[in-house]
Amino acid sequence: MGVTFDNLHQDAGLKKLNGFLTNRSYIEGYKFSSADATVFQQFSAVPDAAKFANVYRWYVHVAAKLGLRSILVNKTAAAPKKTVAKKDEEEEEDDDLFGEKKPVERSQVVIEVKPWEAETDLEELAAKIKALPVEGLTWGEGHKLVPVAFGIKKLLMQCVIIDDMVLLDDITEAIESFEDYVQSVDVASMNKL
Incomplete structure (x- = not known):
């Protein structure tokens, strides 16, 4: 592994990883590797989506690759509250575009x-x-x-x-x-x- 990441349980370590993942999807190369699994194992909890968006995106992706999606269900429900509100607004827009009622068939x-x-x-x-x-x-x-x-x-x-x-x-x-x-x-x- 070319770049090492330590202290991923503290904000300083997460900030460094967040900056690294700004324009990357994986730790090494263009596909999932053992480097991603190694860094993933250093986490003790799901990263804060509001503070470290890139780390959170990477964490969720790697968890899915490792088949650990179930650990995210309870922990991510409270994290991105703003996106839930946007979804509701988008769904509402789909139902009622420009205030027009859907014609009754x-x-x-x-x-x-x-x-x-x-x-x-x-x-x-x-x-x-x-x-x-x-x-x-x-x-x-x-x-x-x-x-x-x-x-x-x-x-x-x-x-x-x-x-x-x-x-x-x-x-x-x-x-x-x-x-x-x-x-x-x-x-x-x-x-x-």
Whole structure:
């Protein structure tokens, strides 16, 4: 090792190492070596990030290389408080750029409801379905009865959903809960608005 560092438990030794690491990533050369491990072993605690930023950066990097990242979890949590505040501000900026609200994404869905038998009152069933309390779901005003076979008709209903609030499975499961009347529920079409 070309350069030696002593007294790394005191500010003077840390100041010397901090100056040395100003434009270097490692103690010797351009990759991790035994010199880094030797200097690392001289530390009794995690260096102060505010006072010795270069030493702290190097220490965290070497600890990761040595597989000792777990020793940093509790000790580094209190060290860089300023960076945590910056992260919160950056995350907030990502959510709310220029004070504009994110547009609400909506989809128009046509749901196909098939009854068990021809005698099922589809008008009554449509009223029950529209009465389901699902937040973010708006049913269309009308519905359509389409012949299938043997006198059985299926019910087509249109609705608009807010994509972030409503899953199609929530709607189909709610309609299928009328199991005495409903044989199956399918999504006939779906379009983004």
